[in-house]
Amino acid sequence: MKCGLTEKSDSKFVDTIEKEAYVWCEKDWKHDSYEHMHNRSQLTFVEDGYQYFHIDRKIYLVPQHHVIWIPSGKAHKITSEATTVNLMVFLFKSVFDEDFYQQVQVFAVPPVLKEMLLYASKWNQSLTENEEQEIFFKAILKSLPNFCRESNRLEIPVPADTRLIPVCNEINSSFKYSLNIDSLAEKAQMSVRSLQRIFKNETGITLQKYLQLTRILKSIELIDTKQYTLSEVAYKVGYQSLSAFTTSYFAVMKAKPGLNRHQGVSS
Template sequence: MQSAKSKCNLTEQENGFFDDSLEKDAYIWYEENWQHDDYEHLHQRAQLTFVKEGYQYFHINDKIYLVPQNHVIWVPSLQKHKITSEAETVKLMVSLFKNIPEDYFYSQIHVFPAPPVLKEMILYAKKWNKETAENDEQEAFMNALLISLPHFCDENNALQIPLPSDKRLLEVCQFINQNYQHNHSIEELAEIANLSTRSLQRIFKQETGISIKKYVQLIKILKSIELIDCNQFTLSEIAYKVGYKSLSAFTSSYQAIMNTKPKISKKNIF
């Protein structure tokens, strides 16, 4: 979204709130090369984003959600968010829904891999890219996609990066993010926070819901996804760059987080 401008056929009204005058229930916006502007915003329509190539980070409340290639994120109506990415190219499709079923699922944020059926449905909807006129087929098709989402959702909570509110812990998180390629002891991290090791571990778990060790693992794997995306390194090189001593250790850790083995793939054309 761009300040005081229009994007995805939504126009900023005030204070980052984007609205539209379309009558149709679902609006499709496909981008070959998404341009990020790091702008926090919200809109009345709920949003389903499918990342075909590259990756995106969604910054929402006290968490950052990674949406890798072939994943989707569901963002409820009126949920403030901003989007960032260091990917060289991002190809994605945004579906914006006006009328949402009254179900708890749609009031929560969800990130999950798009199974083949959902992926094909999303790709088929590209035929209505940026169309503003009402269309009976589109309305029926997108409604079917919408009500099927809870059945497609196999959520990967590991793609959520928790952010603590305690400034001492934020300093530790920042240090880990900047030095993920090295393996630091809990004693070193505790010294940064000016806390005992026991206090650091206890407070960190209370604020984020995960251990320091798990947070470090998560950051390493998220950084590896960025390196895999750039297609410049082998998996062995990536393993060492993010601090693993062997490819097998990296593969095991990656699979534990992503539920699949890491692989270098050629860029596909949408």
């Protein structure tokens, strides 16, 4: 049994729970890395550490004090290199009709929502009916669209055009260095102009933005190790100064990088 769901075979989960919604908290979370799906909508709160969610050819980063909303029936795979991952997973049998609930959402948890989620931990793994819990969880569910003012865009898109895969692989392995557009175009076997146009059409972002996202996500992993100063992290991910790194980090994360803020993590 995982998060209250019974795994009949790899990636296939059977829901035998009657409750409309429940919460499953675990310290030092260990999750299978294969793709799976279930018929309950899922709200995951990362209390410590960070997680990568692989969904619909995108990789979403969910750092400390962020949540991800995954609609029911949406296949997803979870990976993480964080030293410690503490999660709260809320599973809902039914949701409201708004468009919000039909899309993957990632956003920072405001103080009010954080307190609500932590309060709900008192029902951890409880599968018995409870009127207060039912009303409280429905309030959380109903409030999510209001808490999600804007997405931090903490996802890296994976292009479907196979010609772009070597380009992404090169950026992922050489993110410390500036883009060499000519070299990337050669790897894709297309002109520079075609590469820039097709990459933007495929992913929704430019090559430069892809590099920025890759650098920031890598910086989060380095911060999580607690082995480096912020200046060292900035240099290791390709920035020539701490101020340049901080500016770029803030543009993506909507917050300044800080070792204290990232205990065990943290888009």
